[in-house]
Amino acid sequence: MPIWGKVLGTFFGFMFGRIPGAILGFIVGHLFDRGYSQNFDQLGGFGRFFGQGDDFQRQAVFFHALFSSMGHVAKASGQVTKEEIQMATSLMDQMGLSGDTRLEAQQAFREGKAADFPLKETLMEFRQSCHGRRDIMQVFLEILIQAAYVDGSLDSAEHRVLENAAAHLGFRRHELQYLLSVYEAEMRFRTRGRRQQSSQGRSRPAYTEANSLDDAYKILGAKKTDDMATIKKTYRKLMSEHHPDKLVSKGLPKQAMEIAKAKAQDIQAAYEMIKKTRGE
Numbered sequence: 001m002p003i004w005g006k007v008l009g010t011f012f013g014f015m016f017g018r019i020p021g022a023i024l025g026f027i028v029g030h031l032f033d034r035g036y037s038q039n040f041d042q043l044g045g046f047g048r049f050f051g052q053g054d055d056f057q058r059q060a061v062f063f064h065a066l067f068s069s070m071g072h073v074a075k076a077s078g079q080v081t082k083e084e085i086q087m088a089t090s091l092m093d094q095m096g097l098s099g100d101t102r103l104e105a106q107q108a109f110r111e112g113k114a115a116d117f118p119l120k121e122t123l124m125e126f127r128q129s130c131h132g133r134r135d136i137m138q139v140f141l142e143i144l145i146q147a148a149y150v151d152g153s154l155d156s157a158e159h160r161v162l163e164n165a166a167a168h169l170g171f172r173r174h175e176l177q178y179l180l181s182v183y184e185a186e187m188r189f190r191t192r193g194r195r196q197q198s199s200q201g202r203s204r205p206a207y208t209e210a211n212s213l214d215d216a217y218k219i220l221g222a223k224k225t226d227d228m229a230t231i232k233k234t235y236r237k238l239m240s241e242h243h244p245d246k247l248v249s250k251g252l253p254k255q256a257m258e259i260a261k262a263k264a265q266d267i268q269a270a271y272e273m274i275k276k277t278r279g280e
Contacts, residue, residue, distance in 0.1 A: 058129045059253045065126035066140060067105045069165060070147045071112025072119055076157040080113060087150040091143070095255035119161070123168040130251050135241055137169045138179070139252060139260060145183050154180070178221075185215035186266045213277055216270035228280060235271040242267060 067088065074084035088109050097105050111117060130136045144165055148158040166176040192212050217224060220238065222231045240246070244260040252260065 058251050061126050061129040062140070062251075062253050062256075063105060064108050065122050066143060067108035068112035068117065068122055069119065069144055071109035072117050073112075073144055073148050073158055073161050073165075074109075075113040076161045077155050078157070081151055083151045084147065087147055091147075091259075094258050095253075097255065119164060120168050123165060127169055132170065133250050134170070135247060136251050137171075139247065139256065139263075141166060141169060141171065141176075142179060142183065142263070143256075143259060145179060149183065149187070182218060182221070185218035186263075188212075189215045189219060189266065189270065213273060216273045219266055219270040220274070222274075228275075228278060231271070231274060235267065238267050239264060 070088055070091075071080075074080045074088070088105075092102055092105050126140070127137060141162075144162060148154050148162055154162075162180075163173060163176060166173070171179075188207060189212060192207050220231065220234055222234050226234075242260060242264045244252075244257045244264060247260050248254055248257060
């Protein structure tokens with residue numbers, strides 16, 4: 001149970017009101033400590049596994065909100081699939097979560113599958129903890145999008161959950177649709193080599209260089225009619241917004257840095273393809 005509320009309340013109460021003030025300050029401080037403790041308990045057990053300081057509560061909120069929301073997305077279509085469980089497991093591996101921390105992530109995922117899971121309250125708490133930083137919330141939302149697509153498609157129930165999540169985080173519907181289209185382009189772009197190999201000898205159309213170039217423009221949010229100076233400016237802006245070190249400095253847990261790196265690598269690769277195509 002925290003005690004600093006009582007200590008400080010008693011101290012300042014005594015300064016301004018002597019004995020009566022100290023008693024009143026102690027009572028007010030006790031109520032503050034109890035409220036803080038209850039709020040902290042809502043973070044799940046993650047709070048035990050992060051360092052002290054300003055990052056401590058933010059990281060606990062981030063991970064509890066992330067894995068519980070992933071569980072909620074996975075359950076949206078009815079049955080949680082092997083692919084969805086593997087997605088959560090792989091993300092835990094990617095973030096280096098092990099031991100008790102991993103158990104807490106698994107518990108949060110199970111909480112999210114409950115029919116009465118409070119998605120709005122969970123995401124509003126996360127939004128408040130990261131001070132409404134849009135770049136951090138976008139990384140969070142992009143991970144949920146990745147979770148929804150893990151089985152290769154996005155059904156209507158999963159889409160509704162993503163719409164609700166986006167709205168609670170302050171993203172408009174068209175902004176979510178843009179993120180969805182960019183993610184689809186990134187997935188095609190990342191696997192373009194494997195897609196070309198797997199399509200040989202089959203009737204389905206190959207993923208061509210023209211398709212790759214189209215997706216490269218989508219990843220940058222650029223148009224083919226843009227000149228190279230405009231595309232370069234767009235590229236630099238995106239790299240600045242998605243630079244892993246900058247995101248960590250703004251509150252993204254270091255454990256999630258690899259996810260941010262993958263996004264930055266997609267942006268870099270897309271830009272290099274466009275440059276090469278234009279002979280730059």
